[in-house]
Structure formats: C-alpha cells, structure tokens
Amino acid sequence: MSVLSGKVQTVLGLVDPDQLGRTMTHEHLVMSFECSYTAPPPGDEAVAENPFQMQHMHWLRQHPYSCRENLFLSQELSALRDELLAYRKAGGGTIVENTTTGIDRDLPALRQLAKDTGVHIIAGAGYYIDCTHTEATKKMSVEKLTDNIVSEVLHGTDGTDIRCGVIGEIGTGWPITESEKKVLRATAHAQSQLGCPVIIHPGRDPAAPAEIIRILQEAGGDISKTVMSHLDRTIFDEGELLEFANMGSYLEYDLFGTEMLNYPFNLKVDMPSDSQRVRTLAFLVKEGYEDKVLMAHDIHTKNRLTKFGGHGYSHILKNIVPKMLTRGITQHQVDKILIDNPKRWLTFK
Numbered sequence: 001m002s003v004l005s006g007k008v009q010t011v012l013g014l015v016d017p018d019q020l021g022r023t024m025t026h027e028h029l030v031m032s033f034e035c036s037y038t039a040p041p042p043g044d045e046a047v048a049e050n051p052f053q054m055q056h057m058h059w060l061r062q063h064p065y066s067c068r069e070n071l072f073l074s075q076e077l078s079a080l081r082d083e084l085l086a087y088r089k090a091g092g093g094t095i096v097e098n099t100t101t102g103i104d105r106d107l108p109a110l111r112q113l114a115k116d117t118g119v120h121i122i123a124g125a126g127y128y129i130d131c132t133h134t135e136a137t138k139k140m141s142v143e144k145l146t147d148n149i150v151s152e153v154l155h156g157t158d159g160t161d162i163r164c165g166v167i168g169e170i171g172t173g174w175p176i177t178e179s180e181k182k183v184l185r186a187t188a189h190a191q192s193q194l195g196c197p198v199i200i201h202p203g204r205d206p207a208a209p210a211e212i213i214r215i216l217q218e219a220g221g222d223i224s225k226t227v228m229s230h231l232d233r234t235i236f237d238e239g240e241l242l243e244f245a246n247m248g249s250y251l252e253y254d255l256f257g258t259e260m261l262n263y264p265f266n267l268k269v270d271m272p273s274d275s276q277r278v279r280t281l282a283f284l285v286k287e288g289y290e291d292k293v294l295m296a297h298d299i300h301t302k303n304r305l306t307k308f309g310g311h312g313y314s315h316i317l318k319n320i321v322p323k324m325l326t327r328g329i330t331q332h333q334v335d336k337i338l339i340d341n342p343k344r345w346l347t348f349k
C-alpha cells in the first residue's frame with residue numbers, strides 16, 4: 001500500500017475518486033505538435049500561411065497539420081481557460097492531459113488552469129513517439145527510463161514538484177522502434193511499482209495495439225489498468241476489434257470532433273465521422289464491453305478550440321451524448337463510459 005493507493009493524482013494533489021465526475025480521458029491543453037507538421041498540398045501554400053479567417057476554416061479542418069501556427073495550443077491559455085469553464089458548465093469534471101516529454105508539457109500552466117477553473121487536471125508522465133526522443137533518451141537503459149517515469153509520478157517533473165497522475169500518452173509508431181520498445185517496457189515496470197494508470201498512443205496499423213499489449217504484458221504491465229487510445233483511426237474490422245477487446249485493456253475512442261477526408265499520417269485510413277464512432281461504441285456496448293469503453297476529443301490543434309470555430313472540449317457532453325442515447329446506449333451506460341470507467345482506471349491500486 002502506498003500513499004497513492006485508492007486516490008487519483010491531479011496537478012493540484014491527491015483527490016478522492018468520487019470527486020472526478022465526467023471525465024475526458026484523452027485531451028491536450030498545453031502542448032506543441034510541431035513534430036507532426038506536414039507540408040500543405042501543392043497550391044495551398046498561401047492559405048497555410050494565413051489560415052485563421054472564416055473563409056479558411058474548412059481548409060484548416062481538412063489540413064490541420066499543414067499550418068505551423070495551428071500546432072501550438074500552448075499559445076492559447078486564455079482560450080483554454082474559457083474552454084474549461086464552459087466544460088464545467090456543460091457538466092464536465094475532469095480532464096486527463098496526455099502531453100508527455102517530446103510535445104512540450106507545461107505543468108505550471110496546467111496547475112494554473114486547474115486553479116482558475118475548478119476542473120481536475122491529471123498530467124501524463126513518460127515519452128511521446130520516437131522522433132521526439134532526444135539522443136540522451138534513446139541511449140537510456142530501461143532501468144533509467146523506469147526511474148525517470150516513477151519520479152515524475154512520485155516527486156514531480158520539469159523542474160517542478162507537480163506530479164503526474166498517469167503514465168502516457170506513451171507514443172509508438174508502426175513498426176515500433178527499439179527506443180519506443182524500451183519506453184514501453186519502462187512503462188510496464190513503473191506501472192508494476194506504482195499501481196498506476198497507463199495510456200498508450202499506438203501506431204497507425206491495425207496490428208499495433210495488440211503488439212503493444214504483448215510487449216507490456218511480457219514486461220509485467222497491468223493490462224486491466226491500461227488504455228489503448230485512438231482506436232477510431234486504428235482498428236476498423238469488427239472481428240479484429242473484438243479480438244483486441246478480448247485482450248483486456250480499456251478501449252478509447254478519442255478523436256470525436258475530428259473531420260478529415262485525407263488523413264495525412266496514413267492515407268489508407270478513412271477517418272470515421274462522429275456518427276460512425278457512436279455506432280462503434282454502440283457495437284462494443286452490445287458486445288458486453290460497456291465497462292471498458294472511454295471517450296475523448298484529443299484536442300491537439302488550435303482550430304478545434306471554440307475560439308476558432310471548432311467543437312471545443314464540451315462537444316461530447318453537449319452533442320455526442322444525446323446522439324448516443326438515440327442509438328441504443330442507455331444513460332446508465334453513458335455514465336459508466338464517462339464517469340465509472342475513468343474513475344476505476346485513474347485510481348491507484
């Protein structure tokens with residue numbers, strides 16, 4: 001038993017799990033996504049230079065990663081404060097902030113946002129995908145990586161005493177690199193020491209989630225306390241989805257609000273619509289996975305903020321939940337997905 005057992009760790013300290021309320025388990029508030037910049041389609045360079053105008057909003061939704069300015073959520077603290085106040089008003093209680101080392105985590109800013117708005121914010125420990133690993137990170141042993149992650153949870157990080165309450169999002173690509181495999185093993189070792197929640201960003205291939213679970217399992221991770229993110233753009237076949245669900249992790253649909261015809265990170269992928277996401281959730285609930293499903297928006301670009309005409313952090317609560325209720329998911333099941341499942345996942349063993 002540690003001092004963390006039975007508690008949830010927010011950027012303002014430990015809280016009782018019952019205090020969390022409705023929880024988005026995969027968001028970003030303060031981050032930079034510069035690592036994922038992709039050049040605009042030929043001919044669109046001028047729009048990409050100056051996109052924050054009404055007439056360019058559709059372009060920005062279709063090409064969010066092709067405008068550098070769009071990749072710096074960290075520049076929008078005042079808008080983020082307004083977003084969180086609106087989220088509370090819409091019935092939200094908690095946000096898991098998945099920004100890890102490599103995409104510019106800013107813990108003091110998260111603490112200030114939590115103080116200003118009353119929303120519980122839980123910060124993420126660990127490392128994002130390979131291309132953001134420094135040379136020093138790549139050279140670290142699994143033991144050293146484990147110690148770093150454990151310390152981020154127990155003592156705080158980035159020169160602060162602000163402690164992380166989950167490990168992740170831990171980034172992986174496809175195929176998974178050697179450096180990412182080391183981080184996954186360190187994640188499992190840290191989790192087995194701490195009894196803490198873990199959340200994973202898989203590569204964009206249907207085989208990636210299962211491969212990650214195998215690596216974590218072999219290293220002693222607790223799959224029942226692990227979330228597999230971004231399933232909406234990763235597994236499309238219902239049979240494969242059920243096979244993966246059977247491995248025992250939480251199943252996260254976290255790109256609600258994302259609308260994109262050509263997904264630049266894998267052009268073979270057809271990004272689903274919100275209606276298709278709801279249909280998949282209804283399928284998983286029907287198949288008996290209502291205790292495993294989680295939801296979020298994974299906001300990581302500016303155009304998705306309401307300030308810029310985006311859907312904001314309250315989209316699920318305001319628009320998606322009513323739709324779920326018309327598609328065979330009961331209010332009791334919605335409460336499981338938004339309250340009970342996050343609470344169980346986030347509570348330290």
Ligand SMILES: CC(=O)NCCS(=O)(=O)O
Pocket residue numbers: 028033201230233255265298300
């Ligand atoms: C911040 C982050 O990693 N978001 C995931 C974007 S993706 O397109 O689903 O990989």
